[in-house]
Amino acid sequence: MEAEFEARIVRGETIEPKDWMPERYRKQLIRMMSQHAHSEVVGMLPEGNWITRAPSLRRKISLLAKVQDEAGHGLYIYCGTETLGIRRGDVIDQLLAGTAKYSSIFNYPTLSWADMGAIGWLVDGAAIVNQTMLAKASYGPYARAMIRICKEENFHKRQGYEIMATLAAGTPAQKAMAQDALDRWWWPSLMMFGPSDKDSPNSAELLRWRVKQKGNDELRQRFINLTVPQAHAIGLTIPDAALRQDEATQDWISGPIDWEEFHQVITGNGPCNKERLAARNQAHAEGGWVRQAAAAHAEKQAARSAA
């Protein structure tokens, strides 16, 4: 059965929920998909932080719509994860207990309005590079969720870049705000792609099973090449003194990434890890009575109809 499964993957076939799959494939997908869903939901918090302070009605509405989309993305992927035989409640319990991972980037604080621009432009920009690839993942429910997400994601990046461009062309204070945000979000965005492939334990397997199609380094380089000219176009400086363009390949070669910082952040010691988990735990705990009430009402209604 293993051999047939591997052959299906090689043929480019889509694996669906009821198909036979190696237990390890199932586990890897549950891990990857639930981490992805957690990231979307936790990702609502740093941006949600600025909805009440958005400085114009158009920006307020756009930001709220973006964060709402992220809730939707989390929902699509949680539902996709459930096709692998695990319940959403159980997966969420893992997040709340601190045993599940989510994207490191959301453990950074949002400290100014310009962070909304930086996040849309850089973080969603990085996510798009990743997600376009995942839309061709071998597991059907994941690929389908990703196709839906990719359609919605494009406005997120454009919104972010538009905010940055407006600030960079604005008052000196606004321009400084934008540069400061870029200074703080650039390196964490590069780290979003994960460690170098040679240091990434899961990469090889995920590539073989066509859950991923490209390695971390290749995706990171693609992101850098796309983004550096965008920064230059609006008059902002990438905070990397060592950044230079390779003559032959035209690649923008980044300076060294501080992987120690990444390690700290993904092991729970980043600037906001505790606060993010506390917020999710609080929402979940405070919402318990609501979820129970709705279930109780449904039961009562069923009993009444049966009577």
Place this chain on the structure above:
Amino acid sequence: MNDWPLWEVFTQPPGGAPHEHAGSLHAPDAEIALQNARDVYTRRGEAVSIWVVPSASITASSPEDAGPFFDPGNDKPYRHPQFYKVPRGMK
């Protein structure tokens, strides 16, 4: 969260095409499932009609059925118009 059953959502786009599976969601009952389906799956005007169905109500074929159920039937050309000859010029 584990109290709320899973529902499958089908949406029908404008223009008369059939309902298509859009995804799933959790809801305590049918009314909330319908409302949530509208909020989650039709924000960008993708639908004129929504069906929500408890996932448990769906009977699905299994991969083992694929052979007998879905064999392409290349040996059954009589189901296709090309099998039939009509005089030239007749549509």
Place this chain on the structure above:
Amino acid sequence: MSGERGALCQYLLRLGDDRLVLGHRNSEWCGHGPVLEEDIAIANIALDLLGQATLFLRLAGQLEGQGRDEDALAYWRDENRFTNLQMLELPKGDFGYTILRQFLFDAWSYHHLQELARSSSADLAALAAKAHKETRYHLRHSSEWVLRLGDGTDESHGRMQAALDELWPWTGELAWQNGVDAQLRAKGIVPDLETLHAPWEAMVRDVLGRATLIVPSGPMRMTGGRLGRHTEYLGHMLAEMQIVARSHPGAKW
């Protein structure tokens, strides 16, 4: 500004301020809802309200004719210039409180916008018609949740009853009118809010009754919202809402 034009400007400000304030309060739920599906639902309602606010405030600014657009009105007025109902500026409370407040307002808006859609002012009628469609959906959502939470568990019932005991006295302000309304009523631009009170109350008591909730008796809260006299909550809300815009006078966003 001519009497009628000025009155209509004021009226539009009220409609816009109600939705701006309530939309803002609802937006505070984003990322903190009891379940993802409801996070999305509340955000949808907030977006609709903020969208309506944008249109009402924009039209108000145009009528005023002093070059103020919706952002100038939203971000650069002090609290004593805001004309929203006080009930809408109260902090969001728990999910039940938010739902109940939304329901009480939705039921009012349903009737109010229905009448405004027949306004002799074409601009107002058009905005009201569009808003009414959205309000029908909001009302469906909030009333269904009032039922589920009122008639759910003992805990949810207790919380909803407490919310109703607190919110009901604020509803006295819904039908408040003054010379602004009188002037516009005379021209068929707006309805007599008094005539909306009975159908609103019938709708609301029906749902609350089915939700096994008891409508409290007792005095209504003092009014004042339409005249810029608010609770202490509005100042804090506006301080947060306006801070970035106010910190950068003249800036574009």
